[in-house]
Amino acid sequence: MGLNLVYKILKEHLVEGELRGGETIGIKIDQTLTQDSTGTMAYLQLEAMGIDRVKTKRSVAFIDHNMLQQGFENADDHKYIQTVASKYGVLFSKPGNGICHQVFLERFSCPGDTLIGSDSHTPTAGGVGMIAIGAGGLDVALAMGGGAYYITAPKVCKVNLVGKLRSMVSAKDIILEVLRNQTVKGGVGKVYEYAGEGVKYLSVPQRATITNMGAELGATTSIFPSDDKTREFLKAQGRENEWKELAPDADAIYDEEITIDLSTLEALAAKPHSPDNVEEVNKIGKIKVDQVAIGSCTNSSYEDLMKVAKILKGKKVNPEVSLVIAPGSRQVMEMLARNGALGDIISAGARILENSCGPCIGMGQAPGTDAVSLRTFNRNFYGRSGTLSAQVYLVSPETGAVSAIAGYLTDPRELDLDLNIEVPKNFLIDDSMIIKPAECGKEVEVVRGPNIKPFPTNTPLSDEVSGKITIKVEDNITTDHIMPSNSKLLPFRSNIPYLAEYCFNTVDVDFPKRAQENGGGFIIGGQNYGQGSSREHAALAPLYLGIKGVITKSFARIHKANLINNGIIPLVFENESDYDKISLLDELKIEDVKTALTTGEVEVKNVTQNYSFKVKAELSQKDIDVILAGGKLSYTKLMAEKEDKNA
Numbered sequence: 294m295g296l297n298l299v300y301k302i303l304k305e306h307l308v309e310g311e312l313r314g315g316e317t318i319g320i321k322i323d324q325t326l327t328q329d330s331t332g333t334m335a336y337l338q339l340e341a342m343g344i345d346r347v348k349t350k351r352s353v354a355f356i357d358h359n360m361l362q363q364g365f366e367n368a369d370d371h372k373y374i375q376t377v378a379s380k381y382g383v384l385f386s387k388p389g390n391g392i393c394h395q396v397f398l399e400r401f402s403c404p405g406d407t408l409i410g411s412d413s414h415t416p417t418a419g420g421v422g423m424i425a426i427g428a429g430g431l432d433v434a435l436a437m438g439g440g441a442y443y444i445t446a447p448k449v450c451k452v453n454l455v456g457k458l459r460s461m462v463s464a465k466d467i468i469l470e471v472l473r474n475q476t477v478k479g480g481v482g483k484v485y486e487y488a489g490e491g492v493k494y495l496s497v498p499q500r501a502t503i504t505n506m507g508a509e510l511g512a513t514t515s516i517f518p519s520d521d522k523t524r525e526f527l528k529a530q531g532r533e534n535e536w537k538e539l540a541p542d543a544d545a546i547y548d549e550e551i552t553i554d555l556s557t558l559e560a561l562a563a564k565p566h567s568p569d570n571v572e573e574v575n576k577i578g579k580i581k582v583d584q585v586a587i588g589s590c591t592n593s594s595y596e597d598l599m600k601v602a603k604i605l606k607g608k609k610v611n612p613e614v615s616l617v618i619a620p621g622s623r624q625v626m627e628m629l630a631r632n633g634a635l636g637d638i639i640s641a642g643a644r645i646l647e648n649s650c651g652p653c654i655g656m657g658q659a660p661g662t663d664a665v666s667l668r669t670f671n672r673n674f675y676g677r678s679g680t681l682s683a684q685v686y687l688v689s690p691e692t693g694a695v696s697a698i699a700g701y702l703t704d705p706r707e708l709d710l711d712l713n714i715e716v717p718k719n720f721l722i723d724d725s726m727i728i729k730p731a732e733c734g735k736e737v738e739v740v741r742g743p744n745i746k747p748f749p750t751n752t753p754l755s756d757e758v759s760g761k762i763t764i765k766v767e768d769n770i771t772t773d774h775i776m777p778s779n780s781k782l783l784p785f786r787s788n789i790p791y792l793a794e795y796c797f798n799t800v801d802v803d804f805p806k807r808a809q810e811n812g813g814g815f816i817i818g819g820q821n822y823g824q825g826s827s828r829e830h831a832a833l834a835p836l837y838l839g840i841k842g843v844i845t846k847s848f849a850r851i852h853k854a855n856l857i858n859n860g861i862i863p864l865v866f867e868n869e870s871d872y873d874k875i876s877l878l879d880e881l882k883i884e885d886v887k888t889a890l891t892t893g894e895v896e897v898k899n900v901t902q903n904y905s906f907k908v909k910a911e912l913s914q915k916d917i918d919v920i921l922a923g924g925k926l927s928y929t930k931l932m933a934e935k936e937d938k939n940a
């Protein structure tokens with residue numbers, strides 16, 4: 294029985310457990326990445342672990358999210374990350390060098406390696422055949438310390454690509470089609486492995502657009518084989534020595550298979566407010582557009598921006614439209630500057646932003662009231678742009694650029710243009726903004742600004758857990774709902790007490806006060822609770838407010854792991870009808886919770902309404918031990934003490 298590519302790489306990295314779908318496995322992690330808005334927490338946790346140097350093959354700290362320096366906070370956090378990285382042996386990519394996933398793909402990606410990153414779009418590197426997974430900062434810190442990373446061995450879905458894309462239809466349209474087919478929760482517990490003759494027509498940056506947005510499927514990750522296209526890309530990045538060929542066995546087994554015919558695919562858009570709300574651009578119709586934003590880790594490669602430059606060349610942006618462009622990296626920006634494409638973009642009337650996440654995470658460029666914004670990004674969750682009434686559509690760079698000129702949503706296939714952009718034979722290589730760590734970390738002083746506050750920790754679990762329901766929310770709640778991020782809040786990612794005041798702010802402004810008055814209690818959620826970002830803050834802020842458990846219809850993977858890591862119990866309704874019965878401020882009680890978690894069958898008493906209902910604890914023994922210890926840091930310390938005693 295042949296192995297698919299996913300299981301081949303997992304097998305090489307397996308350090309614990311049995312490699313069978315559904316089992317908990319521990320894998321060795323070769324590389325890690327952090328970015329600044331989750332990185333401060335990750336490095337505070339690394340410091341708390343008491344090790345001297347990271348133990349990975351390579352770890353990189355990027356600064357790309359918190360780039361608006363409206364006060365001292367972001368600059369201080371950057372300094373903290375730079376000094377702590379130097380001390381512990383981590384490479385530091387300076388602000389201005391680019392978005393973590395784009396720079397990682399260019400300079401560090403390596404076929405066959407494993408990577409975890411404290412950002413949900415870490416799977417971007419799957420575009421070169423890596424197993425690259427988004428995780429909470431604590432899991433990344435533990436991997437930097439040499440610990441294994443634990444996941445549920447995934448189901449593997451083969452995505453069979455047949456045919457070739459037509460002109461003006463692109464990789465973004467492929468992943469939007471997968472999202473339409475699979476939905477934002479269709480990928481939970483799965484990895485998407487791309488295969489078929491269509492693969493050979495896709496360049497590495499195009500593949501990376503697809504694996505990047507696999508995050509929106511809720512998938513563990515997505516992966517492409519490593520072939521001649523991968524070799525060409527790495528060679529052009531001066532890294533051919535890191536290439537190796539990777540393919541599934543000829544008789545590989547998959548749990549599922551879907552087929553996408555590239556030759557019939559149309560230009561697509563994800564309509565407000567979900568990445569799976571997908572329809573053909575020509576069916577949505579010619580809606581008037583106020584803003585077009587091109588960039589983000591999904592669509593900011595050299596190839597993407599060269600296409601945009603070609604479309605804009607000799608044209609002007611419509612007077613009613615604001616076109617903003619953020620290239621993905623300094624490499625991209627400098628190459629565009631040197632070959633004249635940037636001149637074409639500027640001359641068309643685009644506003645050039647720095648090489649960072651920018652508007653994708655609400656750091657500026659919030660659209661006007663009721664504005665329609667077309668974005669080449671990956672998420673159009675409600676409120677994420679910074680404007681609650683904005684209508685955000687996710688589109689390809691081709692659709693964005695053509696619409697910016699027309700002034701309304703336009704099918705790029707209406708423009709008869711040959712956009713055949715080749716991946717350059719040689720990218721412009723200059724790693725001077727990637728700072729090497731100190732040889733001897735002991736001498737480095739870590740600089741901590743006043744914005745960096747200690748993170749909250751939990752206590753070991755007691756025998757009985759009780760409390761009121763302090764918020765009840767619907768299906769598909771994102772971590773952007775739980776812990777909003779915008780230019781006003783992002784500077785406080787190292788300050789949980791401050792952030793906690795805004796927890797669930799776009800859903801229910803009274804939640805923080807209610808939670809504190811009632812000693813925390815429980816959160817009730819619907820399907821796919823916690824989808825989206827990897828931010829631990831969506832667990833840390835509720836922990837700070839005293840939340841003990843979250844009961845939902847289902848969880849998104851990274852958020853569930855973050856709850857467990859912080860000792861908050863994630864539970865799932867056995868009968869979804871119990872979700873309807875339960876009301877805000879009902880008092881819940883779980884007796885003998887330790888035994889209940891181990892059996893997996895938990896009975897919850899609704900004291901207020903005087904009935905009981907069943908919930909499932911879908912937890913591994915390790916998860917249970919972590920919750921019992923009051924979180925993963927305490928658990929790891931306990932384990933280390935045990936080992937010392939036994940030595």
Ligand code: MIC
Pocket residue numbers: 330331358411412413414427654778825826827828
């Ligand atoms: C996002 O796209 O939502 C972010 C901002 O990159 C997050 C990380 C964060 O919240 O800091 C992610 O995707 O994990």
Ligand code: SF4
Pocket residue numbers: 358392412414589590591649650653654670671
């Ligand atoms: Fe940055 Fe947006 Fe990518 Fe998140 S999705 S890493 S905010 S560009």
